[in-house]
Amino acid sequence: MATxxxxxxxxxxxxxxDAQKPISTGQFRFALNNGLHIADECWNPLVSWVPDNSxxxxxxxxxxxxxxxxxFGPFNLSMKTDGTHYPIRVFIGGSSDKGGxxxxxxxxxxxxxxxxxxxxxxxxxxxxxxxxxxxxxxxAMSNGYLIQMDSSQIAECQTxxxxxxxxxxxxxxxxxxxxxxxxxxxxxxxTSDVRLYGVHAWEVCGL
Amino acid sequence: xxxxxxxxxSNPSYESIVSGSAIRTGTWMPCADLSNWIKGxxxxxxxxxxxxxxxxxxxxxxxxFLVRPNATGLRRTWxxxxxxxxxxxxxxxxxxxxxxxxxxxxxxxxxxxxxxxTAPGSxxxxxxxxxxxxxxxxxTVHAVALEEAPRYSLGLDxxxxxxxxxxxxxxxxxLEQANAGLYGPARVFTNPSSFYSRGLFYWATDAKTGTxxxxxxxxxNIFPMSAPIIVPKLYNGDTTGSAHVEAYVxxxxxxxxxxxxxxxxxxxxxxxxTVPTGSHTGFSWKNTGTTPSIDxxxxxxxxxxxxxxxxxxxxxxxxxxxxxxxxxIAVYFSAP
Numbered sequence: 220m221a222t223x224x225x226x227x228x229x230x231x232x233x234x235x236x237d238a239q240k241p242i243s244t245g246q247f248r249f250a251l252n253n254g255l256h257i258a259d260e261c262w263n264p265l266v267s268w269v270p271d272n273s274x275x276x277x278x279x280x281x282x283x284x285x286x287x288x289x290x291f292g293p294f295n296l297s298m299k300t301d302g303t304h305y306p307i308r309v310f311i312g313g314s315s316d317k318g319g320x321x322x323x324x325x326x327x328x329x330x331x332x333x334x335x336x337x338x339x340x341x342x343x344x345x346x347x348x349x350x351x352x353x354x355x356x357x358x359a360m361s362n363g364y365l366i367q368m369d370s371s372q373i374a375e376c377q378t379x380x381x382x383x384x385x386x387x388x389x390x391x392x393x394x395x396x397x398x399x400x401x402x403x404x405x406x407x408x409x410t411s412d413v414r415l416y417g418v419h420a421w422e423v424c425g426l
Numbered sequence: 427x428x429x430x431x432x433x434x435x436s437n438p439s440y441e442s443i444v445s446g447s448a449i450r451t452g453t454w455m456p457c458a459d460l461s462n463w464i465k466g467x468x469x470x471x472x473x474x475x476x477x478x479x480x481x482x483x484x485x486x487x488x489x490x491f492l493v494r495p496n497a498t499g500l501r502r503t504w505x506x507x508x509x510x511x512x513x514x515x516x517x518x519x520x521x522x523x524x525x526x527x528x529x530x531x532x533x534x535x536x537x538x539x540x541x542x543x544t545a546p547g548s549x550x551x552x553x554x555x556x557x558x559x560x561x562x563x564x565x566t567v568h569a570v571a572l573e574e575a576p577r578y579s580l581g582l583d584x585x586x587x588x589x590x591x592x593x594x595x596x597x598x599x600x601l602e603q604a605n606a607g608l609y610g611p612a613r614v615f616t617n618p619s620s621f622y623s624r625g626l627f628y629w630a631t632d633a634k635t636g637t638x639x640x641x642x643x644x645x646x647n648i649f650p651m652s653a654p655i656i657v658p659k660l661y662n663g664d665t666t667g668s669a670h671v672e673a674y675v676x677x678x679x680x681x682x683x684x685x686x687x688x689x690x691x692x693x694x695x696x697x698x699x700t701v702p703t704g705s706h707t708g709f710s711w712k713n714t715g716t717t718p719s720i721d722x723x724x725x726x727x728x729x730x731x732x733x734x735x736x737x738x739x740x741x742x743x744x745x746x747x748x749x750x751x752x753x754x755i756a757v758y759f760s761a762p
Contacts, residue, residue: 221725224440227662231616237609239602247608248443254460254615258435260658260723261464262730267473267627268569269649271639275531287532290507291569295468295576300437308729310736312651355650357738364729383501383542384579390501393578394433395468417651421473423723423730 221424223255224248262305262422266291266400269312274355274414276316277404285325285339285403288415292399293331295380297422304373304396305422306365311348311402312417314355320411321350324358325403326420328366330375334401337372344368350407355416365425368398429580429588429605431466432459451596454608458589461611464620465498465587466577471553471758474505474571475628479557479637481512481565486558487632489570492672492711492756494550494623497585499574500543504555509534510565516541517554531568540575546585548623548761550670552711570630582606587614618660618762626669627653627739627757633709635676638753644744645687648752652691652738656731657759659722665732667759668717671739673699674754676709682748686755688714692721692737701750709753 229249235242242250268291277286296304307328315322327338327345338345346366348358368376379392400420404413436456443449471493479487495502506514511526514537523539553572559565580588582605589610592598602609614620629649631638639648657667673686686699697714705712721737723730743752 222437225662226659226725227664228618228621228660230618230661233613233616235612235616242608242612244443244445244449247449247612248440250612250615251438251440251443251457254457254464254611255438255440256659257464257615257620258460259725260621261435261467262658262723263468263470264473264624264626265470267625267653267655268476269627269629269651269653270476270478271629271631271649273478274650277532289531289568290535291474291571292505292536293538295573297467298434300434302434306728308731310654357651357654380575381501381540382575382578384577385581386500386543386546391578393431393576395576396433417649417653419654419736421656423728424725425728425730 221259223259224252226256228253228256259424261297262424263297264421265294266418266420269417274416277413279406279410279412282407282409283405285405288402288404290399290401293397295395295397298396302370304368306367306425307420308364308423309346309366310357310419312355312357313415314351315353315411316414317411318353320408321352322404322406322411322413323350324348326366328368328398328400329372331399333375334399338401338403342369344372428590428592429462429582430591431462431577431579435463436460451594454594455591457611458591458594461589461614462580464614466580468576469496469499469574469622470624471495471574472570472572472625472628474569477567477570477630479567479632481557481559483559483564484561486556488554488556489630490552490554490633490674490754491628491630492550493553493572493625494758494760495548496574496622497546497548498577500546501540501575502543503538503540503573503575505571506537507534507569508537508565508567511563512557512559512565514555514557621658621660621761623759623761625758626655628755630754633674633753635751638751640749640751641743641745642749645742648741648743652740654736654738655720655757656736657720657722664722666719667722669720670713670758670760671697671718672711672713672756673752674709674711675701675705676751677701677706678749680704680706682706682745684743684745684750686741686743686752688718689740690718690737691740
């Protein structure tokens with residue numbers, strides 16, 4: 220849900236921010252609406268991964284045995300006032316290698332080093348594709364297109380990174396919430412290879 | 427300097443700004459925090475994008491990305507998903523960084539290095555990297571990303587637009603200076619360029635005619651899948667916005683021309699990158715001329731997508747009387 224009052228940017232004269240110019244209550248309320256709307260639209264596209272000529276494959280597994288396909292990140296997440304992060308909208312493009320057989324994909328967001336322990340869970344930081352055949356396509360996700368870590372998972376993501384605040388100046392440090400995104404796959408029939416054709420994972424302000 | 431960029435965005439209460447009521451420090455301070463957060467947060471110039479290339483021993487590959495930076499970015503961090511062993515440099519500072527990673531795609535962990543910006547600005551530029559292998563090693567590049575690192579604090583100037591939070595505290599006067607009081611946030615909140623520039627979709631391969639995507643005749647699709655895409659919503663009533671589409675191309679001979687076409691799967695509208703004759707001497711960026719119209723965010727939807735569905739771009743290439751080489755695609759949102 221938008222945090223702004225109007226859910227759009229209202230054109231205003233930038234001269235209201237000039238010195239010696241009065242600013243009214245109404246003007247500043249419009250200005251704050253703009254600030255909140257800009258912040259709502261401060262989402263970052265994290266992953267837009269589509270290989271040009273191929274797919275990434277993991278060989279057939281025992282049914283339900285998950286294997287990691289690829290790792291993305293680490294990403295410095297956009298954090299909300301309440302300590303949650305902007306949810307991540309995810310799509311997976313994939314298929315199996317055989318007609319009639321089905322495979323499944325999971326996508327997970329977690330702290331670096333924690334993805335493999337949470338990908339098998341049922342938390343809100345994991346989403347799974349519906350069963351798919353051998354035609355590559357952007358897949359429906361059986362438990363939703365948004366993934367988001369809970370507070371304990373976010374706590375694991377706290378770290379500091381080097382930053383620079385002055386041109387040519389010294390390096391300092393900033394606190395960030397840093398997470399990885401991984402895609403895993405498994406076979407349901409036990410004979411099909413799992414093929415990954417694309418991954419989309421973008422922040423969204425969310426409802 | 428006290429234009430601190432806090433790790434979390436704030437959420438000032440607009441209901442507290444009503445005529446006849448005093449606006450308290452508890453409202454002004456979050457406004458300044460929000461303003462500083464918008465200007466100083468992490469900004470993605472290249473999302474994690476496919477760069478598949480196998481580099482033989484004692485060889486190298488060059489990858490090119492056309493990015494639109496933001497003037498607040500003073501440190502950029504590259505993330506490279508690469509298997510094998512070798513070294514990488516950004517052509518921005520030409521500093522080499524060694525890497526050694528697993529050769530198993532599923533087990534490799536992204537490698538990161540940073541570059542310090544020497545001339546901040548917001549003009550689009552060719553951000554390029556070179557990855558080299560050593561005498562007896564090979565490497566495979568799987569993905570690349572580029573981020574403008576967040577800031578801990580902003581400058582009190584007309585580049586960073588930081589707001590000094592010391593001027594927002596209890597019993598301080600309502601200053602009219604540019605980076606203080608209510609005027610600091612107002613300068614950020616009234617300027618549409620505060621919707622920062624960001625990368626939406628990228629792809630690159632080694633910029634050599636022997637390794638780039640090539641097409642003779644066509645049209646031939648460059649990717650087996652379309653690329654989901656969306657842009658920020660700006661103004662009242664907007665359902666679409668603009669994105670820039672560019673291609674890094676070269677032709678095989680002086681008389682060869684070609685096109686790279688981006689088709690919006692939501693509308694069927696096509697946008698053409700024209701590659702004129704005489705483009706055979708080296709790779710260069712060409713754009714669509716007119717900026718493609720793309721669906722913008724819908725805040726009434728949980729996914730931010732209008733009616734829950736995304737626009738997607740399909741890319742195809744065509745050549746006439748020779749071969750067209752494509753070594754990069756760049757799609758980015760440019761701050762107004």
